Amino acid sequence: MNVHRHPFDAVVVGAGGAGLMAALYASKHVKTAVLSKLYPTRSHTGTAQGGIAAPLGNMEEDRPEWYAYDTVKGGDWLVDQDAAELMAYESIEVIIELEHMGLPFDRTPDGKIAQRRFGGHTRNFGEAPVMRSCHSADRTGHMILQTLYQQCIKQNVIFFDEFFVTDLILEDGTVRGVVAIEIATGDIHVFHSKAVLFATGGAGRIYKVTSNAHSLTGDGMAIVWRKGLPLEDMEFFQFHPTGIYKLGILLSEAARGEGAVLINDKGERFMERYAPTLKDLASRDVISRAIYMEIREGRGIGGKDYVYLDFRPETINRFKSAPGGMEVTAEYLERKLPDIIEFVRVYLGIDPMREPVPIQPTAHYAMGGIPTDVDGRAIRDEHNTPVPGLYAAGEVACVSVHGANRLGTNSLVDLVVFGRRAGRHMAEYCRQADFAPLPPEPEAFTVEMVERIRNGTGKERAPILRNELQDTMQTHVSVFREASGLETAIDKIRELQERYRHIRIDDKGYRFNTDLLEAIELGFLLDVAEATAFSALNRTESRGAHYREDYPKRDDDNWLKHTLIWRQDGKVTFAYKPVVITKWPPKERKY
């Protein structure tokens, strides 16, 4: 196997919104490489639909403190409030910066950035929905990804496309670089660097029904965890209420922002019962639970395990559920929601302007991840001690601005606000730090792993193990959880980890070996699932997206704290970090 070495001050792993934003800032000052296992424009940021929040006040009055409060409440008070306030204030300048970069936002009649309503975003601390989400039809993420990539081209950012990072080089607690496989050739590359920023996104593929791309296998989380560093709040995984039935493809909350409603088998707009004020625009965890309650009580459509998302104009007009109760037409909705309307037509063969759409909650977003401070520095313990040179931003990270449940639009805000802050801080760090020497044979772990999998002769197959993992997580570690199910899941994950040691692949070659890559990704998925299931069993309360049927109440006395989980010698350990509370002491969460 050929091994190559490259020196760079900084290495960014992942080329979605957070990675590209960090790269734009870091590469202005220090020699930076961006490594992605995809072409950058394939990154999952591109699939984000409905918008990116900022209290610009272009449509109606809005304030950063309202936005920060909504974020804290949305996260069921597990959000670090200093970080949420910082994000709410900085969102304004970052959105303006994106516009200056050329992002084609939709416009108001007077030429400003247009905004729309989104779940959990309210005026005056919960009074009523507010128009805060800046958007470009329902392809806002696509526009963000394209715009950031365009700026990277303009700035001659150095990319290593289709380089699959397998390992972090960490010696004596200091970052030395990463190891990657060049997918096209199978060659191994060692990137010797002062700093590494992980922006590898989420891990939705631990579940069976997910909105996440096949590539979202928790790589960054698993790589860092394997190095003996902690992950934070892994028990909190968001299920988006409106995935296309069985497929999990997302239908944006923007649909409900424009007036769409959820309907059960009896034709009821059931969210009126669960969230009398915000109804269909309550936070995602609340709505996903409500959907499953309806299904459990026999009010799924035809008694089955789905309900309808209805965005026919006549329905919206009947409920007067559009902003301000305005009348909408099919033509208006097609302009505002072109992509999701097309998804329904292509994948279900039905016309959502004439028929309601079968939906079910879909695994969508990891609130937890690599713990960081507000400058993207990864931390190693409950005292916020940074790991010199290690950074994380975007979904892979946990700042925590999402707490126990993320608000819609806030993933995109997180990417650009904290991607930028991390990129800046990393550049500053690299200017002051020296290269720490590489250990002997830094590629050894990767070479050994690749050869073991390639030459494996066992009887286990990665796709089968992956299916079993996804089924287990879907059954026992999804919207509703309880101790015995979580224990079953943990036993199963342990069993799968053992069987994983005996896998065999068909493709023994080097060139573009995706059989090998999928097997390595399965290893990452198993580790992320392990951290998720153990953290979920450990937290004996219900908060945000983490709902324990055996502990159905939020328990601030014992659990108003972040979980940190480590794995050492095959055993997991926990520690806890206080939640930062600046302005808003916890109170009951009602929508």
Add this chain to the structure above:
Amino acid sequence: MKVRLRIQRFNPEKDRKPWWGEYEVEAEPVDRVLDALHYVKWYIDGTLTLRRSCAHGICGSDAMRINGRNRLACKVLVREAMEEGRGVITVQPLLGLPVIKDLVVDMEPFFANYRKVLPYLINDDPPPERERLQTPEERERYDDTTKCILCAACTTSCPSFWANREYIGPAAIVQAHRFIFDSRDQGATERLRVLNEWFGVWRCRTIFNCVEACPRGINITRAIEEVKLAILTGRLA
């Protein structure tokens, strides 16, 4: 339903020339061609190699030739592809780019053409404190070409590109159009100069393959015609 697939295979590490792999899989009629390819890869032959990521038509990874037409494998249902192919779905890599392995082609020549058109907003005025203003009509002017996902389905469906890989190709022109007609942009002159060169827009013979191939429904030929007109008249009408 039973689905039959004929997939063009080629691994330069061991094959001297491409060959056809034939597979039969069980699928739901509403499964996508990508699902059928995954079935082959996961349960029949793990060496089958393709790119894919989002699986719902946004990331642009899985553009390939299905029944002789460029499409995203995640956006074609097997029912339709089987009907169209009269009982067999034929899958090949995109034409006109070097094959790395099976359905994976080398995208670098494609992205090199993309970079030639200065695919980023050019505006050297000091930015205002808030957003630059743009009316909904000005925004609408270039809306169609903002949808491009750089999947290369258009460029690799173009006979002019097959004939000469130096031709910049429809995708790059679409990207240029997206900025040329953006009221905030000041780089039109430079881009039009690039597109007026010998490898530029004049190699387009308005064959319309690109329009048919585009999974985002972009009216590519119209965009190219608008660029041609801008070069001829010197005006951005």
